[in-house]
Amino acid sequence: MEYSKVSPVHIKKITLLNMVGRDSSGKIVTFEPIEQVNRFLMTHHIDDHKQESDQYSKGLVHFFSFLIKFQEQWDDEFDEDIFDELTDLPRPEWDYMAKRKAQRITYQYRQALKDAVIKEINPDLKLARTTATAYMNAVIKFYSFHLRQGYRFNNPPFDHEIININFQTSGTNMKGYMSKAVHTTDLRLNFPRSKRNSGGAIPSSRKDIRPLTNTEWKEVENILLNTKTVIKNVSGHLKPSKLAIEYSLFFLVSRFTGLRRRCLSN
Structure with missing residues (x-):
């Protein structure tokens, strides 16, 4: 005081x-x-x-x-x-x-x-x-x-530890890769990357990145361009819901330009 x-x-x-x-x-x-x-x-x-x-x-x-x-x-x-x-x-x-x-x-x-x-x-x-x-x-x-x-x-x-992390540089750097020393401890938690959406509304769904087959894409494309209807989890109940136009555009841009959800590794 x-x-x-x-x-x-x-x-x-x-x-x-x-x-x-x-x-x-x-x-x-x-x-x-x-x-x-x-x-x-x-x-x-x-x-x-x-x-x-x-x-x-x-x-x-x-x-x-x-x-x-x-x-x-x-x-x-x-x-x-x-x-x-x-x-x-x-x-x-x-x-x-x-x-x-x-x-x-x-x-x-x-x-x-x-x-x-x-x-x-x-x-x-x-x-x-x-x-x-x-x-x-x-x-x-x-x-x-x-x-x-x-x-x-x-x-x-x-115990104190130093870990070297290698990463790809931007286009403005002459070097292709650089490294950075990270100071950490041996108490850090290392978990394998989860492939299940355990924290989401549909825990059984997978969240790893996999390319769609042609058949799967045809079904997605029909939703994005025609029906614009998806199944949504509302208070624990699955109900049909209209897909907003901005979401349809987002997936279409990702599909035809090559954009991805994750571009750089953490």
Whole structure:
């Protein structure tokens, strides 16, 4: 508050994280801010001059919820009589990193995200690739912030990597191809390109790019030029609907000029 009087900074919106305990009736009995997260979010706005941080807040809520479940599991299995401080892993904490990568909370979280995307069969628990990637990016940003601040972890939360990306240059460049070094971490999520429209209204449809056969094009052409009627998903129900002229022109231009939905690889 004192700092804001000297050099005020406008924050459009910020969602701070707190550890809340409730009794059996749902009444709040304990309330403790998660300071290490809130400092990161405040710095994101004040020092980096960013207006939005909700994606980071959502990702870190998911991450710390994952950590709390690990802590509950550890508490249930803990036996003081057989616990050995020299060989057994201590209670999971956000800043404790085991010697083995696979046992560090950051790598365990990455594996859980991949499983939630690829292996999860419950649609209520399954994550979209974009959501999992956003959550992982929030965790990487969070730990990167603490590393820059000089926070000393017993082991690094991730390893820094440099990846060279080769890409084709524009027509104004004498070189045919160039390369760019991208600084990243080994926590990044790599998913195979999905061929199913899992996030769309018709999940079973394919979204990979395939050329139409002559028979398929004749059917499409008849819709574009004659019937101008398509089947549309309206509130979960398939209903016939008129195709707007601009959409018909879009597909016709793509067909006869060679334009494509995706021209350059990401």
